[in-house]
Amino acid sequence: MIGTAADKPIHVLDLPQIYEKPSGTELLKALALLTLQPRSFGITADAVKGPAVQPEGVTRYLTSIISSPLSWLDTEELQEAIWDAASARLSERSGRTAMPAMSRIFSIPNSSGEEHTLTLHEPSLTSDNLGMKTWVSSYLLSRRLHKLLESPAELVPTSSTEPSTPNDKQLRALELGSGTGLVGLSFAALKGKSATIHLTDLPEIVPNLAHNASLNVELMKTTGASVTTGVLDWSVTPNPLPTAEERFDVILAADPLYSPLHPKLLVDTIGPWFSRGLDARVVTEMPLRAAYLPQVAEFRQRMLDLGLAVVEEGEEVGYDDWENSSGEALAVKCWWSVWGWSEKV
Ligand SMILES: C[S@@+](CC[C@H](N)C(=O)[O-])C[C@H]1O[C@@H](n2cnc3c(N)ncnc32)[C@H](O)[C@@H]1O
Incomplete structure (x- = not known):
């Protein structure tokens, strides 16, 4: 039997x-x-x-x-x-890179201790399409988001004009390198109608990202969240540069560094798109894998050079969905960080 x-x-x-x-x-x-x-x-x-x-x-x-x-x-x-x-x-x-397409369920806590359930489609992977899979630091960041959103430096809209309608009060958020969209969709579910979020990635990743946004449309309706998706390639300098109204109060990025070019590309993208308000925040989480430590260090230095300072940071361990040859879960140390403009700027 x-x-x-x-x-x-x-x-x-x-x-x-x-x-x-x-x-x-x-x-x-x-x-x-x-x-x-x-x-x-x-x-x-x-x-x-x-x-x-x-x-x-x-x-x-x-x-x-x-x-x-x-x-x-x-x-x-x-x-x-x-x-x-x-x-x-x-x-x-x-290995996960050879796995067929699948749908996965993620539970993300809110500040009341309830869990939001998100469904994400992950197409079959190819080695050059890392955005088709959900990575461990995005899961850790999504589960941490409710605490970061409530932190003493409460995120508030940084619009320079006085709000005249309820919509003007909405926080404007942008996710860079969204992949399957876990972090951005979690943010949307948690912030509900108090925020809008634009999930972005490379052209080949965006169709699945948009599909995932539509898979979770019921949750978004319940919470009143507003989600859009689109292409934002870090290697393309925005032209014309975003106006003050087009910049974002919150920029999110999980696991964005895996090439020597990425620290510069990412920080050069954050610069023009990030609101100049002192309450604006960049929130990131990334694995501290040995091979990528120089890129993490370069990212930190470039953020400081841009005039940003760490508001809060920490390390935590998650377990990736890869396994070693004995079938054991792989522990991955990750660094999360919240950045704001240094008042000296
Ligand atoms: C390791 S994946 C992380 C995806 C997702 N944030 C997560 O943690 O599950 C890195 C993401 O960065 C995106 N990416 C890489 N280079 C990019 C670029 N030049 N412009 C925009 N996105 C890029 C990839 O397409 C991919 O979705």
């Missing part, structure tokens, strides 16, 4: 074997048991649930199905469905 995910993991030899010519239904059930979800980003490693089937021999088992003609099955459709499922299970075992 096939066990369930709640049981102790079963051995692959307990699954129906190709030489036994199992029915299509039995094979599909076995393949469903072998589904690997990406690890949920836990705050602790314990949050991670183990597999239903022990990993030893699973690749060989899947290959035996893919290479079998499955000639005893009644229809070509059934054969195709089994080959497709076996291929998907094999892809999942090649």
Whole structure:
């Protein structure tokens, strides 16, 4: 009998074997048991649930199905469905970058201790489309946002003109490098009608970002949030430069540095788009991966050179949805920071 995910993991030899010519239904059930979800980003490693089937021999088992003609099955459709499922299970075992498309659910707390539930679509990944996946620092930042939004330096609109209608009082927020949009959509859910947010990324990422905004339209309606999406490429200098009214009171960015060019590009983008008000804030979180530490240091220096100062910062550990070769969750140390204009500027 096939066990369930709640049981102790079963051995692959307990699954129906190709030489036994199992029915299509039995094979599909076995393949469903072998589904690997990406690890949920836990705050602790314990949050991670183990597999239903022990990993030893699973690749060989899947290959035996893919290479079998499955000639005893009644229809070509059934054969195709089994080959497709076996291929998907094999892809999942090649790392998150090879995983098929999926929808993921994220819970984001608000200041009353309630949780907002966001649904995000993550298309199948290719190595040059990192924005198709949700990264651990964006999850940590989204869960921290409600505290940052309530911090003593309460974020307020920095419009230079006196507000004349309720809309004028809305905080204007911009997210850079939104990817799947977790941080920006969390911000929108938390701030509700007191803010508008524009989620941005490169042209190839924006269609999925827009799709994710529409997936969460019910939550946005309930909270009264206003979300737009669009292309904002950091390597393109805005021309003409944004006017005071077009600048943003809050700029958010999670995991934005993974090339030596990124610190300069990002800070050069923040400069023109960031409101000049003393209450305006840039909020970022990024992993402190060894290979990218020089870029994090350069980002910090460039922000200081721009005239910004750290208002609040800290480090925390999350668990990425990658795993090491032993199937253990990978701890990732992340740095979060809130920046405002230094009064000396
Ligand atoms: C590592 S991903 C992080 C995505 C998302 N913020 C998260 O944490 O889940 C980096 C994001 O930066 C975007 N990006 C990289 N270079 C960019 C550029 N020149 N202009 C705008 N976005 C860029 C990528 O497309 C990608 O979505």
